Amino acid sequence: xxxxxxxxxxxLLLLACWQAASHFGLVDRRILPPLERVAHTxxxxxxxxxxxxxxxxxxxxxxxxxxLGAMLGLLTGALLGLFRTIDLLVFPSFNxxxxxxxxxxxxxxSIWFGIGETAKVVFITAAAFIPVVLNTYEGFRSAPDxxxxxxxxxxxxxxxxxxxxxxxxxxPSIATGVHLALIYSWVASIGSEYFMxxxxxxxxxxxAGRERFEMDLVMLGILILGLxxxxxxxxxxxxxxxxxxxxxx
Amino acid sequence: MAQQGHLVISGVFKTxxxxxxxxxxxxxxxxxxxxxxFLTIVGASGCGKSTLLRLVAGLDTAFDGSVRVDGDPVxxxxxxxxxxxQEPRLFPxxxxxxxVALGLLNSPLDKARRRREVSAHIELVGxxxxxxxxxxxxxxxxxxxxxxxRGLVNRPRILLLDEPFGALDALTxxxxxxxxxxxxxxxxxxxxxxxxxxxxxxxxxxxxxxxxPRPGRIAATFDVPLARPRERTDPALGRLxxxxxxxxxxxxxxxxxxxxxxxxxxxxxxxxxxxx
Numbered sequence: 284x285x286x287x288x289x290x291x292x293x294x295l296l297l298l299a300c301w302q303a304a305s306h307f308g309l310v311d312r313r314i315l316p317p318l319e320r321v322a323h324t325x326x327x328x329x330x331x332x333x334x335x336x337x338x339x340x341x342x343x344x345x346x347x348x349x350x351l352g353a354m355l356g357l358l359t360g361a362l363l364g365l366f367r368t369i370d371l372l373v374f375p376s377f378n379x380x381x382x383x384x385x386x387x388x389x390x391x392x393s394i395w396f397g398i399g400e401t402a403k404v405v406f407i408t409a410a411a412f413i414p415v416v417l418n419t420y421e422g423f424r425s426a427p428d429x430x431x432x433x434x435x436x437x438x439x440x441x442x443x444x445x446x447x448x449x450x451x452x453x454x455p456s457i458a459t460g461v462h463l464a465l466i467y468s469w470v471a472s473i474g475s476e477y478f479m480x481x482x483x484x485x486x487x488x489x490x491a492g493r494e495r496f497e498m499d500l501v502m503l504g505i506l507i508l509g510l511x512x513x514x515x516x517x518x519x520x521x522x523x524x525x526x527x528x529x530x531x532x
Numbered sequence: 533m534a535q536q537g538h539l540v541i542s543g544v545f546k547t548x549x550x551x552x553x554x555x556x557x558x559x560x561x562x563x564x565x566x567x568x569x570f571l572t573i574v575g576a577s578g579c580g581k582s583t584l585l586r587l588v589a590g591l592d593t594a595f596d597g598s599v600r601v602d603g604d605p606v607x608x609x610x611x612x613x614x615x616x617x618q619e620p621r622l623f624p625x626x627x628x629x630x631x632v633a634l635g636l637l638n639s640p641l642d643k644a645r646r647r648r649e650v651s652a653h654i655e656l657v658g659x660x661x662x663x664x665x666x667x668x669x670x671x672x673x674x675x676x677x678x679x680x681x682r683g684l685v686n687r688p689r690i691l692l693l694d695e696p697f698g699a700l701d702a703l704t705x706x707x708x709x710x711x712x713x714x715x716x717x718x719x720x721x722x723x724x725x726x727x728x729x730x731x732x733x734x735x736x737x738x739x740x741x742x743x744x745p746r747p748g749r750i751a752a753t754f755d756v757p758l759a760r761p762r763e764r765t766d767p768a769l770g771r772l773x774x775x776x777x778x779x780x781x782x783x784x785x786x787x788x789x790x791x792x793x794x795x796x797x798x799x800x801x802x803x804x805x806x807x808x
Contacts, residue, residue: 429621436589436615438608438638447634451625529625529666 324499348407349468360419398479410471411464418460422453537689537722544597559747572737580748614683620675629663635685653681673704744783752779
């Protein structure tokens, strides 16, 4: 409890500074609107402009891309980690491709897939895919030799070794990858809405606010992004801790 | 019913390649353990005793010579040979009971029978009540007991132990040695234990083999004709310990002093084997 309170101290302090700065005229209100303005905009957006719908669409897009990317990533990472030939053939190219910043793919994706839903989901999928592949791959390769030897001594078949040894020992690493993918795909969801500004979504709302110079709308969007990101991160940590109870504290 | 677990090692040579150079680690080893026997091998580190154990386990099959269990040559790991390593090597994501059950993963027993064997062996090593604990909740001694239960659960003909108590504190080590002796008396599994601890080798073995390093070979063999359960303070055991110690020290000074220091009370001829 005290931990939570201490964690909240800095954000609250920043909000207070923001409020004070805009109230006492330290900064231009058009650039930094006071909190009550933002709150008012929030209510107005929810009631009159379908803010929750925008949020739901962003989240849905995020989830579709995340699930696709994570599943493809798991499969690819497992194949790379378990089969030496595939590893040697594919991993160098993958490693090269991932050096290209994810945002650099946007022009290509928008030419191939347009700037509608498909393109956005493809972009989010790619963003989620990369950390899952890397961490799954690392996880499968990190099964300790000492336990591999135990598996041999007890005459495990290849399948038994995969399900009882390689997969469980890869789980902490896979969890890290999936956790990163959750964060990356949320960032990518917003990015896709910034760059492919067609259709509803929180990112589109922020861009609209900028174009109309409605800083309250921009600030509101940013607060929502932060809050959603925070909640995603927290729930992922909770699920992770629950799944990996066997790990030493 | 003839008792099983007859181990015969004859003419075993083993060479490793170390940065391209061949390094002979075992040179002409002959050894026999009778069914239900308890053989301990003691030697300085690097004498090839763990390598020998890996050959018997079937984890390393690139060697010359022959290793046979009940007449069959060892070509791969088998559930007939249980194995206990120096570290417990438990699967951290499995409970105690699940870890022990790994030893039965490929056994022909049905589910109910497996469950019974698992809980019987957890009891055997004195861990009743800890079935659902995870390895990180166990002490080093308890974890090693789980490893012993895992090695024994399939009722192997031979249990191979590679310095199984080397990483434990003295008190726990002594207690587990007693436990192992009790288990052996109850199960009559053939035991082959490798150690660098002379005390442990003489206390547990029917016969103690001293190995010399570079290349690994048998330097001396001692019979331990003492009744069980043994007393650690038994003067006869103490004398034997001194003899084994002298033989062991002779192996490490062999490079400095001229060869073959006299070894009292030792049968210096390698045990030759007549497999029938």
